[in-house]
Amino acid sequence: MDSVLPLRHTIADGLRTQITTGRLKAGERLPSEPSLAAQYKVSTTTLRNALALLQAEGLIEKVHGKGNFVRHPLRRLTYTRGRLTSDADLRVTIRTTNLLARGDLISLLGVPSRTPLTEFLCLTHQGERPHSLARIYVPRDLASAQLPWRRSGVEESRDQIRARPPTPEEASSLRISSTLAVLSITRVSIDNTGRVVEAALLFLPGDRAEALFITHHTANAKGQEG
Template sequence: MTSRRLTVADDLRRHITSGRLGPGERLPSESALSDRYQVSTATLRSALAVLQAEGLVEKIHGKGNFVRRPLRRITYVGGWGILDPRTAADVDLRVTVRTAAIRARGHLTALLRVEDGSPLTEFLRVSHDGEVPHSLARVYVPRDLTPPTTPTDPPREAWVETGICLPSTPPAEVHETVTARLPTPDEASALRINTALAVLAVTRVAADIAGRVVEAALLVFPGDRVDAVFSTHHVIDESQVSR
């Protein structure tokens, strides 16, 4: 027998896929929906959670439940790259930036290969596609390597629209660890996604020719809209080809 929560979810899904409830439209209040379907508030919220996990509905704290607008896919380019330039160039993509002076503790000491307590600058960036959070980045840079310009007025050659800080000189080595996992509560809140939706987490560590880490970045992308692309380039010995 189909559970009541799935019956409710199926009916609301039909309303959304048929266009009776359009993108960005607010759903009736949870109490009104509970009365309409004659279910408890707990059952109604469980049905909405099904639709949230499918990416059809999003809940905005203090405002209610809305039909989710179609979301643009993100392309993460592996190596010392950025997000798809076609996405980065979109005029609707905006970035909020918060900086903080911190000290290296715990896992940051290992990531940046520094002593405990070493001074760092933390950049917390959330990019938005319109009003929808697009991606989350926590970037850590040794204090003496922090760009002198402020995040509110970045030079084009050192910053990109994705909010990832890039030194003017590419690093000699980039090491990336890519993990699919569930979001932390803070990540789910910042990205406005359900805690049951997997994210793609990238830990990127960049070092200079001397082996010093110049940047450690912790990047998080919602798993329902991201593609990760990694390319391998082989050096061809022309002397061997000509033989």
């Protein structure tokens, strides 16, 4: 017996087709949720579940008090070798705060409790749209020397990457749905003395981010002798 897709998937498929074929254009407002629910003969809850699928795919966005809109095509961010790259024109706003090491920052930076730190809160925009969020922590005695992404003398960097739901603060800052996963990257940079000189927490919306890993293999000189 053929399986029957839940109604939310059927509705999402229909709207997705209209978007991808151009019948619904970028920036266009969708009919109201009650109107769509009446059109598809479903409850408002089922209709909203269908729209949530499209929001998670990055095809539509819900603007509070205005309705649901077809999203403009998003430029992708690529994270490779510890840097974010994009083919879009991006601008970054930076807010600097002095604070004392507490909680996870103590172990992340390998410093005693209440060590003076500087936090760089970086929000990247493409046009008016938030694109990525970063919190960069640097021991205060190093922070005055140079901006963190121009730091020299780094001997080793360690990246931990995972996908997870956004926190309410991340969803609000990035203007994304709470159902859309974010790529969370924790990067620790260490100098040649073993000191952690920077800890960066990056948050990238899952509908526009990808991680690229490059491995360089070196030939074993002994194995080639003979």
